[in-house]
Each structure stands twice: as C-alpha cells, then as structure tokens.
Amino acid sequence: xxxxxxxxxxxxxxxxxxxxxxxxxxxxxxxxxxxxxxxxxxxxxxxxxxxxxxxxxxxxxxxxxxxxxxxxxxxxxxxxxxxxxxxxxxxxxxxxxxxxxxxxxxxxxxxxxxxxxxxxxxxxxxxxxxxxxxxxxxxxxxxxxxxxxxxxxxxxxxxxxxxxxxxxxxxxxxxxxxxxxxxxxxxxxxxxxxxxxxxxxxxxxxxxxxxxxxxxxxxxxxxxxxxxxxxxxxxxxxxxxxxxxxxxxxxxxxxxxxxxxxxxxxxxxxxxxxxxxxxxxxxxxxxxxxxxxxxxxxxxxxxxxxxxxxxxxxxxxxxxxxxxxxxxxxxxxxxxxxxxxxxxxxxxxxxxxxxxxxxxxxxxxxxxxxxxxxxxxxxxxxxxxxxx
Amino acid sequence: xxxxxxxxxxxxxxxxxxxxxxxxxxxxxxxxxxxxxxxxxxxxxxxxxxxxxxxxxxxxxxxxxxxxxxxxxxxxxxxxxxxxxxxxxxxxxxxxxxxxxxxxxxxxxxxxxxxxxxxxxxxxxxxxxxxxxxxxxxxxxxxxxxxxxxxxxxxxxxxxxxxxxxxxxxxxxxxxxxxxxxxxxxxxxxxxxxxxxxxxxxxxxxxxxxxxxxxxxxxxxxxxxxxxxxxxxxxxxxxxxxxxxxxxxxxxxxxxxxxxxxxxxxxxxxxxxxxxxxxxxxxxxxxxxxxxxxxxxxxxxxxxxxxxxxxxxxxxxxxxxxxxxxxxxxxxxxxxxxxxxxxxxxxxxxxxxxxxxxxxxxxxxxxxxxxxxxxxxxxxxxxxxxxx
Numbered sequence: 001x002x003x004x005x006x007x008x009x010x011x012x013x014x015x016x017x018x019x020x021x022x023x024x025x026x027x028x029x030x031x032x033x034x035x036x037x038x039x040x041x042x043x044x045x046x047x048x049x050x051x052x053x054x055x056x057x058x059x060x061x062x063x064x065x066x067x068x069x070x071x072x073x074x075x076x077x078x079x080x081x082x083x084x085x086x087x088x089x090x091x092x093x094x095x096x097x098x099x100x101x102x103x104x105x106x107x108x109x110x111x112x113x114x115x116x117x118x119x120x121x122x123x124x125x126x127x128x129x130x131x132x133x134x135x136x137x138x139x140x141x142x143x144x145x146x147x148x149x150x151x152x153x154x155x156x157x158x159x160x161x162x163x164x165x166x167x168x169x170x171x172x173x174x175x176x177x178x179x180x181x182x183x184x185x186x187x188x189x190x191x192x193x194x195x196x197x198x199x200x201x202x203x204x205x206x207x208x209x210x211x212x213x214x215x216x217x218x219x220x221x222x223x224x225x226x227x228x229x230x231x232x233x234x235x236x237x238x239x240x241x242x243x244x245x246x247x248x249x250x251x252x253x254x255x256x257x258x259x260x261x262x263x264x265x266x267x268x269x270x271x272x273x274x275x276x277x278x279x280x281x282x283x284x285x286x287x288x289x290x291x292x293x294x295x296x297x298x299x300x301x302x303x304x305x306x307x308x309x310x311x312x313x314x315x316x317x318x319x320x321x322x323x324x325x326x327x328x329x330x331x332x333x334x335x336x337x338x339x340x341x342x343x344x345x346x347x348x349x350x351x352x353x354x355x356x357x358x359x360x361x362x363x364x365x366x367x368x369x370x371x372x373x374x375x376x377x378x379x380x381x382x383x384x385x386x387x388x
Numbered sequence: 389x390x391x392x393x394x395x396x397x398x399x400x401x402x403x404x405x406x407x408x409x410x411x412x413x414x415x416x417x418x419x420x421x422x423x424x425x426x427x428x429x430x431x432x433x434x435x436x437x438x439x440x441x442x443x444x445x446x447x448x449x450x451x452x453x454x455x456x457x458x459x460x461x462x463x464x465x466x467x468x469x470x471x472x473x474x475x476x477x478x479x480x481x482x483x484x485x486x487x488x489x490x491x492x493x494x495x496x497x498x499x500x501x502x503x504x505x506x507x508x509x510x511x512x513x514x515x516x517x518x519x520x521x522x523x524x525x526x527x528x529x530x531x532x533x534x535x536x537x538x539x540x541x542x543x544x545x546x547x548x549x550x551x552x553x554x555x556x557x558x559x560x561x562x563x564x565x566x567x568x569x570x571x572x573x574x575x576x577x578x579x580x581x582x583x584x585x586x587x588x589x590x591x592x593x594x595x596x597x598x599x600x601x602x603x604x605x606x607x608x609x610x611x612x613x614x615x616x617x618x619x620x621x622x623x624x625x626x627x628x629x630x631x632x633x634x635x636x637x638x639x640x641x642x643x644x645x646x647x648x649x650x651x652x653x654x655x656x657x658x659x660x661x662x663x664x665x666x667x668x669x670x671x672x673x674x675x676x677x678x679x680x681x682x683x684x685x686x687x688x689x690x691x692x693x694x695x696x697x698x699x700x701x702x703x704x705x706x707x708x709x710x711x712x713x714x715x716x717x718x719x720x721x722x723x724x725x726x727x728x729x730x731x732x733x734x735x736x737x738x739x740x741x742x743x744x745x746x747x748x749x750x751x752x753x754x755x756x757x758x759x760x761x762x763x764x765x766x767x768x769x770x771x772x773x774x775x776x
Contacts, residue, residue, distance in 0.1 A: 012730040012746075015423045044769050046750060047757025051770030070771045162768070174772070209770050324728060327768055329761035331746070351730070351746065361748035 001225070001270045001375050002260070002309040005059060005236075006297055007052065008279030010319025010332035011290075012351060020278070020287060020322060021333060022350035024294040028301035029314070033335055034347035039359025040331035041367060043318045049329045051209065052279075055317030056239045058364030060219060060272075067216060069242070070154065071209025071235075075144045078238025079136050083213040088152040088181060090207040092135060092143040093160060094119050095168075097193075097204045103164045107141045108202035116141055119202050122195050133188055135205075138234050145207060147188065153177040153212075156185055160206035162326070168206055178210075219243035223372060225269035230256040236274040245272065257300050260307035269377075271309075282320025283327075290322050311339040311375040313367065314349070331361055339374035389613070389658045389763050390648070390697040393447060393624075394685055395440065396667030398707025398720035399678075400739060408666070408675065408710060409721060410738035412682040416689035417702070421723055422735035427747025428719035429755060431706045437717045439597065440667075443705030444627045446752030448607060448660075455604060457630070458542060459597025459623075463532045466626025467524050471601040476540045476569060478595040480523065480531040481548060482507050483556075485581075485592045491552045495529045496590035504529055507590050510583050521576055523593075526622050533595060535576065541565040541600075544573055548594035550714070556594055566598075607631035611760060613657035618644040624662040633660065645688050648695035657765075659697075670708025671715075678710050699727040699763040701755065702737070719749055727762035 011019030043050040044064045053074040054064035072089035083089065094116055096105040111119075120135040120143060131149035138144060155178030159169045171185040189205065196203040220227045221244070229240030229247040237247040246268075250256040256273045263271055275297060281289035304312065315334035318327050333354040342358045355361075359370070372378050399407030431438040432452045441462040442452035460477035464470075471477065482504055484493040499507075508523040508531060519537030526532060543566030547557045559573040577593065584591040608615045609632070617628030617635040625635040634656075638644040644661045651659055663685060669677035692700065703722035706715050721742040732745050743749075747758070760766050 012728070013733065015731045040746075040748070045757065046754040047759075047761035047766060049761065049766060049768045051768055054769050054771055064769070064771065068771045211771065321728075328728060329758070329766065330728075330730065331748075352732075355732075355744065355746055355748070361750075 001311045001371050002304070002313070003059065003270070003272045003371065004304070004312065004314045005056070005272065005274050006278050006294070006314065006316050007274060007276045008282040008318060008320025008327065009294065009316035010328075010330055010351065011282075011321040012319065012323070012328070012330045014323060019351045020282075020290040021294060022352060023287075024291040024298070026294060026298040026349060028298045029335075029349040030347050032301055032305070032312075032314070032337055033349040033353065034345060035343040036335045036337040037342045037359050038344050038346055038349070038354045038357025039334050040351070040354050040361045041315065041334050041364040042331050042361065043364045045363065047329050049327050050318045051327070052235065052317055053209070053239060055364070056236070059315065059317055059367055060243060061222070061365050061368030062216065063363070063365045069214050069216065070211025072144065072154075073211040073214050074238045074242065075138060075209070075235055076146065076238065077242045078234030078236065079138060079144055081136055081144060081146060083146070084148065085213060086148070086152055088147045088154050088156070088210060088212055090145045090211075091209045092145040093206040094141040094143060094202045095204050095206045096201045097168075101167050103161070103166060103168060103206070105201070106160070106162075106164060106206060111141045111202050113137060113139055115202060116143060119196065119199075123192055126191060126195055128188055128191060131184055131188070141202070143205075145205065147184065149184065152181045152184065154181070154210045156182045156210040158208035158210070159189070160208045168204065171207070214242070216242050219245060223270070223368065223377070225377070226267060227270040227272070228263050228268045229272045229274070230259055231274040233274065233276050236276075240272060253297060253300055257303045257307060260304065260309060264308035278316070279320045282322055283325055285322050285325035287322045309338070311341065311371055312337045313371050315367070334359060334367060336370060336374055339376060341374040389699045389759055390692070390701070391447065391658070391660045391759065392692070392700065392702045393444070393660065393662050394666050394682070394702070394704045395662065395664045396670040396706060396708025396715065397682065397704035398716075398718055398739065399670075399709040400707065400711070400716070400718045402711060407739045408670075408678040409682060410740060411675075412679040412686070414682060414686040414737065416686045417723075417737040418735050420689055420693070420700075420702070420725055421737040421741065422733060423731045424723045424725035425730045425747050426732050426734055426737070426742045426745025427722050428739070428742050428749045429703065429722050429752040430719050430749065431752045433751065435717050437715050438706045439715070440623065440705055441597070441627060443752070444624070447703065447705055447755055448631060449610070449753050449756030450604065451751070451753045457602045457604065458599025460532065460542075461597075461599040461602050462626045462630065463526060463597070463623055464534065464626065465630045466622030466624065467526060467532055469524055469532060469534060471534070472536065473601060474536070474540055476535045476542050476544070476598060476600055478533045478598045480533045481594040482529040482531060482590045483592050483594045484589045485556075489555050491549070491554060491556060491594070493589070494548070494550070494552060494594060499529045499590050501525060501527055503590060504531060507584065507587075511580055514579060514583055516576055516579060519572055519576070529590070531593075533593065535572065537572065540569045540572065542569070542598045544570045544598040546596035546598075547577070548596045556592065559595070602630070604630050607633060611658070611756065611765070613765070614655060615658040615660070616651055616656045617660045617662070618647060619662040621662065621664050624664075628660060641685060641688055645691045645695060648692065648697065652696035666704070667708045670710055671713055673710050673713035675710045697726070699729065699759055700725045701759050703755070722747065722755065724758060724762055727764060729762040
C-alpha cells in the first residue's frame, strides 16, 4: 500500500477559475483516476482549516479532534529532538520585523538553512535564567523552540498572527494552567528580540503549536503493517516517527519513487510518501508554480505504478488554494486505486470530478480503513468486540 | 453572514413529478446557485422527520440529538413567556372535534388570532385546582399551554395524533417521572373540553412538545458573532432568543430584506431570516401555493444580494413535501454563496442538482462551521486544545 500525500494539493473552483488540479496538465493522474475510486475528504471536519499535523493524523486514521498534538511536538519528533516530561516546544518561524516592531515578512524571505543556523546559534548562546532554551533549525526559516524548566505547561496561544503589517501577538495563556508559562515565553522572546535586533532580516521569532511530549497509538501495531515513511521535510518524518513508522529522508519525489521497489522487496506493507511542493506554491499564491508542482508529480505516476505497489492512494493533507495563499477548509480530492477498489471510470482527478466518485465525501480518518480494505487487509466484521 | 431559512422548503421527486423547488420558476435562485456550493443536509439524522425546533437547532450548529428542547419551550421563548423552574409547557393547536370526539380539523380552519384569543380567555377564566393553567395565544390556531404546580415533569407524550378522523390521544407518561403530570394534563384537558363544548369549531386543544425551562449554549459567544434574527412567527423568534440572538419581528421576507442593509451597517455579523410560507403550503398539500411561496422568495434574491451580505446560505429546516402534507425525513437542499465558498457551476437549486454539489450530504449541524469558514471566521486548527 502506498499513501502519496501531495501537501496542500486541494483547491477550489470559483466563478473566475478552476482549481489548480483541474488546470494542471495531468494525463497520468487522469488515466490513473479512470481506474480508481474517487472522492473528497475533510481533513479534520467541515469548515475546519487544518494545520499539517492535524491533516496528517487524519490521513493516518487518527481523528485529529481526538488526538490533539501540537505542531511543536511534531517538529521535535521530525528533528529527532527527544522531549523530556514537562518540556514545552513550539514551531518557530524566523521572521523579519520592521523597526516599529510590525511583521514585514513572516518567513524572513524564506532564508537559507545556513543563515537560520546563525540565528539559532545567537539565541542558543544566551542564558535565559530559570529555563533552558534551545532553538533548533529545521529547514529554511523554520525552527523548533524548546523550553525546559519547572512547572511549564503548553496551554499558550500562538504568537504568530498569520499575517504581516501587524506586530506579533504577545504570548497569552489558553487556560489557567498556561499563565506562568506564557509569562516565561514573554521573557524569552524579549531577550530574543534584543539579541537579534542588529539584524535587518530574520530578527525575531513567531511561535505556534505549543505542546509538550505526546504519545500516540502505534501505526504498525494498529493496522498490523510494516510501515515506512519517505519525506523531505523533517516535520513529516516527525509525524511518521511519532506513529512508529520507519522513516527515511529523500530529497524529492523522484528519489522516493526510486526507493519504492526496494521497500516492496523488503516486505514493507505500507509506504507513506510526502511531497511538499504544492503547499509551498499554494502558500505563495503562485498558480503557475502550484500547477508545475502537480505536473511534476504527474510525470512520476507511471514509475509509481510500475514500482510493485498494489494499492495506491493519492490525496492531500489539506487544501492550500492559491486564491487564498494559505491552508483552507475545503475538502481534498482523493483517489484509491488497485486491490478491490472500484474503478469509477471518471478519467479526471480534481475537486469537481471527485464529487462524482464512489467514495463520496468523508472524514479523512476513514481513508485508512478503505486503503486496508482495498488491500484485503481487514477481516470480516461480525460483531467482534476486539477488531480494529 | 446571512442564513435564510425557507421553512419546509424541501421536497422530493417521485415518478409522477419533481419537487416543488424544481417545479417553481426560480431564475434568481438558479443564478445564485451557479456561483455557489451546493449540497443536501439531514436536519437531525437520516430517516428522521424533524420538528421545526429540532430542524433549527441543527441549522444553528447544535446537534438536535444532543440538545433536546421541546416545542413548548421554544414557543414560550417566542412569546416572551418566562418559565419558572418546574413549569411544564406544551405547544397547543386549537382544533375542532366532532360531536363524537374525533378530530375534524387539527387547526380549526386556521382560525384568526382574534378568535383564538377568545378561546384562550375562556380557558384562562377557569380554575384548575392544584395547578395554575395559562393558555397564551401565539398566532392563528397556535397557542402555548403553561402548567405550573408542584412536582410536574415534562415526560408526557403528545396528545396530537397528527391526523384527522381519530380522537386525540389521551395524555400518557413517557417515563415514570411523567406519570403524575400526565394525569394532571388529563384533568386539565377534560375541563377544557367542557368549557369549549359549546363551540362548533375551535373546541379543543391538541398538545405536543411538552417540555420545561431549558438553557442552551449562547450562539453569539460560541461563534463570536453579533447575531440578529428576523422572523414573523413567535416560535422562530423564540428559538433565536433562547440562543441569544437579538430578535426582531418582521411582517414578511420583503421587510426582512429591507432591514438587512441597516443590520450590516450596525455591525451585525450574522443574520438569521425565517420564512414560514413554504411550510404552510407544504402542510396544506398545496403544490401551487408552495411553488408560489418559493417564487416569492426568488423575486427577493436580487435585493438580498445587494444588501451588503458577504456570505449567504439558503436552505430549509426540514422538508415539507406537498405529496405528504407534513414534515418529512427527506434531506434538504442547501446553497452556500460568497466568501471562500466554491462555485460549483451548477445553475439550478433543487433536490436533484444539489446532489451534485461540492458540499455533498451532511448533518445540518455541520452547516455553521462551513458558513463561518466561508466568511473567514475560523482559525486554523493545529491540534489546539482550546480553539474554536
């Protein structure tokens, strides 16, 4: 089984234009669609715009409203940063503030990983009094902030307002339990601001997804599969690692596809491949880039089909429409091919064609049982109290 | 945001004919549909015929299976009748019994509010021993029965058989807790029968929706909106009032539409408009009248679109097919327009076209998150423990 996740691939049709999937030239995906079952999934729930972590939990069969894991925890897992009981972590964007303290660029011009490392080093050289603070570079402007100390609690609201021309939000508690920690984070950020003040770009941090150490039910045990994850971004390796996947870095989808036959030979039952590019283009609001990202995936579909994969699911973890330059609440096209999956005979893969598909519209956490079923991996249910 | 509820607008297609929505001439709704996301909702659940209260709770995002509120309580709220702890209320239809005690007309020829007031006065002049009884006129043959006394409990079954040519149902307890109250109601109704016996029409009461004082989570607080309700019937003002809407009487939809620009200017974020006419025609089994009611709404769609509303949802609280002359279990067409709602490009608004829409078929309580999402009112979900 292969679950190919095209990050942020979903879009939506407006009166002005079709979605990116509909506009991209995708002969191979369309041909695949013709022999697949199509549908639309809601990553978290209707109307809910998911973060990538929540979107992925859904795809892996974990209801994101039940399994609440913050972005910080996923990022830590991706970076291989071990969390101790009581550590508080957040995903940090290195951003650029103007002299007046308003956000000029939430991503500091998508700075290089190299430059981000300089920023992290500057922060890590400081002493923060009662707490230990570590800023670990992830990729580009993305980093992890880990705060270790006594009595910390992750109930702190994001400081990232998710837009520019406003100042960052002051750290605020989400509950009574987070009051002291919000105060601590405020002190930490004040110091960070001073330390980075001499820099024109990349001179502050926007924090989101505060969380602490979490344990999730093991994916291979739950579904009785040997599972491997191929991803470029640490965050996605992190999600997979938290769930007990064997994880492997690949530089891009082409490399992932080249790895597939080997995994199939090695007896891996379930492979998750993450492709980040459609989301990056979506967040930039770059229609041509998003189409190109989709078309690049399309070009690799024949190789995927020849890799020995038996059941193939292609979908996204959420929509990132270029109209909005952000994640959105729209449902995401999904295609299930092979095994006992029906062939709907609809030779197009996009938001409109998927409406007509036999899978209908369903919560993302119901995808896994359908992949497993198509692969003949689920026993007959006859009132058992101890099944999946 | 505007939620336009066409009461009972839903219908269904049979081998003989299309639904009322499909048969009505609705150029404006169809044009609106072309740039909207379409779907079907189940007000309470598949196969379940909702009362108006339950149907509305669903539309407002409250799962009617979780929030159980009887019609009596909604009616009391609509009439502004304050309920004390322990009061039992029921919605009362003033009906006509034959001399043999079978129901000749469940609505006493849809008597005037004036005449209903005479009936209420006759009842209210009486003494009912242990309990205080008040019959409050609502509109036409509709009234509220309030019983105040010691140890009363609302677990009493409806006495309205919902059809004619049978006698009213004797008050019966739904649980052990309702035994004594059912007995009390029986005594009250016997007295009412005597008091009204001289009348040819409008000589008895059919009771339904027994309930007591209830409190519901506040709508404006829950969705962080300033919310106003425009309704003609007290019942719908009552639902909205129970949920914390500012409520306003309007004589009809035209008046509601004239009020919209003012509400938008005043900073009201969410407006609920209730239109009763399709349900009245549906209950009468009057196909032409239901088509006309829908066409009258259609004529006002352009004015609604020009009122400054950003996101518009048009739907019903349940179906009232003229084939059945009653509420029914059929799913209800829904249209979501504006903001980030997709444009499905389907230029028809009815039960058949809505099957093809991108919203799919969903429980009514999932409409609110989609309206809010289309209006950009929901934050991104990233595993937060305290969001939304």
